[in-house]
Amino acid sequence: MKIETKTAHFSSPLYLESGRILEPYEIAYETYGELNEEKSNVILVCHALSGSHHAAGTYEGDRKPGWWDGLIGDGKAIDTTRYFVICTNVIGSCFGSTGPMSESYPSLEPYRLKFPVVTIKDMIRAQMHLLSDLGIYHVRAVIGGSMGGMQALQFAVDYPNFADDIISLAATYATRPWTIAFNKVAVEAIRRDPRFKHGNYAKDDFKEEGLDGLAVGRIAGHISYLSPDSMDEKFGRNYVSNDGLFELFGRYEVERYMEYNTNNFSTIFDPLSYLYIVKAINTFNLSRGYDSLYDAVSRIKARVHLVSFSSDYLFFPSEMEHIAKMLERNGQEYTYLEVESSYGHDAFLVELDKFDQHIKDVLK
Ligand SMILES: CC(=O)SCCNC(=O)CCNC(=O)[C@H](O)C(C)(C)COP(=O)(O)OP(=O)(O)OC[C@H]1O[C@@H](n2cnc3c(N)ncnc32)[C@H](O)[C@@H]1OP(=O)(O)O
Ligand SMILES: N[C@@H](CCO)C(=O)O
Incomplete structure (x- = not known):
């Protein structure tokens, strides 16, 4: 599968939920498969917090493929012999779409903390602009997990005629304090790190040695992505063989794992983008702008497919069930799978x- 990142430039304003305007802005995206003549075979894939538009295929020289490569490809569940798949990098992120370290106009200086707060609604509005630009006004499906699942649900509510099917995995209808509290660890750890310099760091300051605050904050995040049972299975109480049990900083395997993954992460992900995307997740509330959650959900015309995971301690299955109950009550078409x-x-x-x-x- 040939993969190519494209960037769309927009000189028209993006009106944000906050009342602020993003102008101009760019959206990085990838596509897989062929668009048919009727433009009726589009599937939009939405990524989570630290993901990007690179959902499938492997770049030359890379060790790993895109984050949902197991699901997207020829003959796979999202079959690229049938569908034209689009995945965009959300605004606010750091992988090519406009974010806090992008140049602001007219100064050409990075926005940094002057970047506007963006929401899930804003992220999907930007994607709608891209799709209109490509002449696509209706899609077969929108699918995503975690923050991607939030976007899928928001598409269903805000643009009821846009998709035939909405598939939302491991998401919620509104971010609960439990999740906001996990995110708070990252926010505070980043803000309090002296190398963060209130957002005034240089672009390549963290290429070699990531920001400690982001690495530490990400440990809290990473814990919330796993479960007590998966940690038992993955690490047990195993101790790193060369570390002494009675050395203060000797490590259990789980500690080494956290160090390895979060230190790596802090060299790849921009700290300001982390703050902005976490803010978008925290402010997610499907009912905002509507009379109630029930009012929001009753606008949906697409078939909705909710998938939760029994051991998800970030967005609990009961949260997806809550949406399912509303759809049921309203006689809307949906499926729910735990x-x-x-x-x-x-x-x-x-x-x-x-x-x-x-x-x-x-x-099918
Ligand atoms: C959602 C999106 O849109 S995309 C974002 C996806 N990325 C993330 O979420 C970043 C966080 N990463 C992760 O949570 C995980 O790595 C996942 C979910 C991507 C993959 O999970 P798994 O397939 O179970 O991989 P696992 O967690 O076992 O391994 C991750 C890394 O830890 C390493 N590792 C495993 N055990 C240990 C250990 N005991 N000590 C040190 N390192 C370890 C692995 O070798 C692997 O290294 P690599 O990334 O260099 O290949
Ligand atoms: N681990 C994924 C999901 C988080 O919600 C990510 O970092 O994007």
């Missing part, structure tokens, strides 16, 4: 074999 898994929240990225057939069935 996948049995011990992995935790990130099962939507890892245990694809547990739900890929379901996605295939939905898209």
